[in-house]
Amino acid sequence: MELNLKNGALIIVDVQNDFIPGGSLAVKEGDQVVPVINSLQHKFETVVATQDFHPANHGSFAANHPGKTPGEFIDLNGLTQILWPVHCVQGSRGAEFHKDLEIKNQITIFQKGMNPEVDSYSGFYDNARRGDTGLGDFLKEKGIRTVFVAGLALDYCVKFTALDAISLGFETYLIVDSTRAVNLQPIDGDLAIQQMESVGVKIIYSNELI
Numbered sequence: 001m002e003l004n005l006k007n008g009a010l011i012i013v014d015v016q017n018d019f020i021p022g023g024s025l026a027v028k029e030g031d032q033v034v035p036v037i038n039s040l041q042h043k044f045e046t047v048v049a050t051q052d053f054h055p056a057n058h059g060s061f062a063a064n065h066p067g068k069t070p071g072e073f074i075d076l077n078g079l080t081q082i083l084w085p086v087h088c089v090q091g092s093r094g095a096e097f098h099k100d101l102e103i104k105n106q107i108t109i110f111q112k113g114m115n116p117e118v119d120s121y122s123g124f125y126d127n128a129r130r131g132d133t134g135l136g137d138f139l140k141e142k143g144i145r146t147v148f149v150a151g152l153a154l155d156y157c158v159k160f161t162a163l164d165a166i167s168l169g170f171e172t173y174l175i176v177d178s179t180r181a182v183n184l185q186p187i188d189g190d191l192a193i194q195q196m197e198s199v200g201v202k203i204i205y206s207n208e209l210i
């Protein structure tokens with residue numbers, strides 16, 4: 001496949017210590033995406049990274065709902081919210097990017113999840129689609145037409161970032177070997193891929209870009 005990367009951007013989603021084995025919301029093999037993503041960065045003029053960046057009182061943390069445990073569902077200001085372990089708290093080591101992820105100065109970082117009242121999976125909007133990180137306008141101002149999504153986790157933040165990218169009119173690719181799923185249910189990663197494909201996300205492997 002010939003892919004024109006000229007008007008393309010790489011979106012690196014949430015490659016942070018808490019999503020890596022040893023972290024509080026560890027994704028199995030999450031560390032394995034790092035060398036793949038590093039090998040792709042030089043292909044793109046535009047590289048952005050998202051960073052899950054919660055205050056300690058965030059409403060998605062089970063610990064902030066007495067008697068609740070991770071994996072349970074609650075209503076959070078009108079949205080169904082699955083409860084998570086405390087993760088990616090602002091200023092904590094878990095919120096930092098994996099130490100081997102190459103973060104060069106031309107990478108622009110978009111933080112999300114700062115509002116304790118609503119969770120924020122996508123790199124573009126919060127889950128209520130009210131808060132906007134500015135990523136969509138940033139990409140459009142650069143003339144970006146195609147985005148390539150990589151990172152963690154496939155069945156949450158990667159999926160919702162890709163779905164929003166499609167809804168904003170970007171041609172959207174998932175680099176499938178540059179992501180891993182949380183898989184609360186073992187099938188979740190596969191379902192996420194199906195859902196993305198059903199709205200037009202194209203699935204590619206990193207070696208198709210090299």
Ligand code: VGL
Nearest residue numbers: 014052084152153156157
């Ligand atoms: C994520 C759950 C909660 C993710 C972030 O990056 O996929 N998942 N917060």
Ligand code: ZN
Nearest residue numbers: 052087088113
């Ligand atoms: Zn989070």
